[in-house]
Amino acid sequence: MLLGFQVKSHKDVMIIERACNLKKRIQTYLWLAFYFLMIFLPLVLLMIFPRPEGREFLRELSVALGFLAMALLGLQTIPTSRLKFFTKVFPMDTLYSFHHGLSILTFIVALIHPILLFINNPETLRLLNLIEAPWRARAAVVSILFMLILVVTSIWREVLKLKYDVWRWVHDFLAFLAIGLGLYHMFKVNHYMSLTYQKVIWLVLTGIWVAIILYMRVVRPLIMLRKPYKVDHIIEERGQSWSIYLKPDGHSGMDFEAGQFAWITTESPFIFRENPFSFSTSSEAKGNLIGFTIKELGDFTRTVKAFKPGDTVYVDGPYGTFNMNEHTTEDLVFIAGGIGSAPVMGMLRTLADRDYKQPVIFFYGNPTWETIIYREELEELEKRLNLKIIHVLEKPPEGWKGESGFINADILRKYLPEDYQESTFFMCGPLPMMNAVVGALKAIDVSPRHVFPEKYEMA
Amino acid sequence: MSLRDTIKRFFIIVTVVLCVGLAVLFGAIQAGWF
Numbered sequence: 001m002l003l004g005f006q007v008k009s010h011k012d013v014m015i016i017e018r019a020c021n022l023k024k025r026i027q028t029y030l031w032l033a034f035y036f037l038m039i040f041l042p043l044v045l046l047m048i049f050p051r052p053e054g055r056e057f058l059r060e061l062s063v064a065l066g067f068l069a070m071a072l073l074g075l076q077t078i079p080t081s082r083l084k085f086f087t088k089v090f091p092m093d094t095l096y097s098f099h100h101g102l103s104i105l106t107f108i109v110a111l112i113h114p115i116l117l118f119i120n121n122p123e124t125l126r127l128l129n130l131i132e133a134p135w136r137a138r139a140a141v142v143s144i145l146f147m148l149i150l151v152v153t154s155i156w157r158e159v160l161k162l163k164y165d166v167w168r169w170v171h172d173f174l175a176f177l178a179i180g181l182g183l184y185h186m187f188k189v190n191h192y193m194s195l196t197y198q199k200v201i202w203l204v205l206t207g208i209w210v211a212i213i214l215y216m217r218v219v220r221p222l223i224m225l226r227k228p229y230k231v232d233h234i235i236e237e238r239g240q241s242w243s244i245y246l247k248p249d250g251h252s253g254m255d256f257e258a259g260q261f262a263w264i265t266t267e268s269p270f271i272f273r274e275n276p277f278s279f280s281t282s283s284e285a286k287g288n289l290i291g292f293t294i295k296e297l298g299d300f301t302r303t304v305k306a307f308k309p310g311d312t313v314y315v316d317g318p319y320g321t322f323n324m325n326e327h328t329t330e331d332l333v334f335i336a337g338g339i340g341s342a343p344v345m346g347m348l349r350t351l352a353d354r355d356y357k358q359p360v361i362f363f364y365g366n367p368t369w370e371t372i373i374y375r376e377e378l379e380e381l382e383k384r385l386n387l388k389i390i391h392v393l394e395k396p397p398e399g400w401k402g403e404s405g406f407i408n409a410d411i412l413r414k415y416l417p418e419d420y421q422e423s424t425f426f427m428c429g430p431l432p433m434m435n436a437v438v439g440a441l442k443a444i445d446v447s448p449r450h451v452f453p454e455k456y457e458m459a
Numbered sequence: 460m461s462l463r464d465t466i467k468r469f470f471i472i473v474t475v476v477l478c479v480g481l482a483v484l485f486g487a488i489q490a491g492w493f
Contacts, residue, residue: 032470035470036477039474039477039478040477040481043481043482043485044481046485047481047484047485047488051489054488054489054490054491055489055490056490057486057487057489057490057492058486060485060486060488060489060490061482061483061485061486063485064481064482064483064485064486065478065482068478068481068482072478091463093463094463094464094466094467097464097467098467098470098471101467101468101471102471102474105471105474105475105478109478448465453463
């Protein structure tokens with residue numbers, strides 16, 4: 001289902017989607033303008049409109065960086081908010097990765113803010129004494145300390161052996177406090193904040209941040225609670241993986257595009273113990289069943305095999321821009337490793353349902369012949385589609401005549417058609433494999449514009 | 460590095476440059492250098 005119409009042919013979908021691309025491009029530019037506005041507007045307004053008398057350069061430079069750090073800190077609520085009008089335009093993994101980069105920048109800018117003050121006037125170092133310092137200074141010090149903890153626990157979460165859900169609660173709580181304390185500091189210093197237009201702009205920005213936090217923490221979980229799913233059935237797949245099929249309970253389900261993903265939880269959506277999984281079912285399938293293939297890799301994924309028909313599951317989605325309709329030329333090349341085949345399977349099943357006739361190539365890397373997820377169904381799909389599957393095995397069985405090792409430039413060159421540079425490449429798998437394949441595609445002169453990766457490492 | 464990574468890095472660099480540029484400009488204006 002697309003734009004309210006039941007579609008069958010892949011060409012129909014392509015025509016509709018290309019018409020939507022211009023709209024999407026305009027949305028992208030508007031969001032980028034909004035992004036810069038959210039960061040720089042308060043400071044730019046301060047330069048344009050009347051303001052108090054200036055002071056020493058270092059002090060004013062420090063103040064400007066303080067304003068920017070506050071704006072950047074509040075802005076961090078947006079990339080991970082999962083707001084649909086945002087995630088439709090930007091890939092989710094890119095948003096998370098952007099959030100990581102910007103957060104480090106925010107911390108550095110926030111840290112330079114007091115350092116410049118100390119250099120300008122060493123006497124201000126006494127503000128670090130939390131016992132005697134005024135509340136505005138205490139708030140600033142604690143806010144920067146929280147930012148440091150946020151950065152350290154995010155970068156080294158696995159080294160620190162922090163469980164994902166514990167880390168997420170700590171992360172959200174500290175981020176909320178860091179923003180609150182930063183705002184308190186700014187309003188209490190009350191130098192440039194004594195200007196009415198500055199008060200107004202910061203209150204508007206704060207309103208936006210609070211609205212986003214409320215959406216994330218209250219509205220979205222409520223929507224999930226009102227639209228639960230029940231486990232329909234579970235199938236054991238190869239490679240310690242399980243396909244779980246869900247049906248909507250008391251509602252009409254969701255429309256998704258093959259390749260997209262959703263966040264799943266079996267607990268209350270307010271607990272935020274959820275995990276992202278790609279849809280592995282066809283987006284053109286009749287009925288409202290949605291399916292995910294999940295490999296046993298962590299605490300939650302190991303519990304999937306214990307699910308029973310009728311169990312309640314909450315699903316938040318669909319998300320992601322990893323889908324054929326947005327990017328595709330006619331010739332499709334899929335590259336996946338292990339469980340990275342789940343979204344690819346969703347796409348192949350969708351193409352089969354759309355009766356797609358163009359050539360499709362699937363490079364599929366796995367440790368062994370026995371761990372190839374969907375192996376038998378892929379053989380069936382080779383008959384339904386103009387599909388060629390190239391299995392690449394790390395540890396091939398004796399007498400194996402196919403490709404072995406890892407997917408590399410030589411293997412790609414060997415099987416791709418002559419005009420492969422015009423093909424669209426979709427890839428999904430573990431990060432080391434993705435990086436290696438991106439390098440291999442570059443080596444055979446495939447334009448990055450034709451390569452669409454889906455990374456599984458977002459948190 | 461994929462195109463997405465390149466674009467993401469570009470925007471972070473643009474943000475850094477604008478942050479530094481505007482902060483220095485503000486400091487210079489307020490310090491009466493202009």
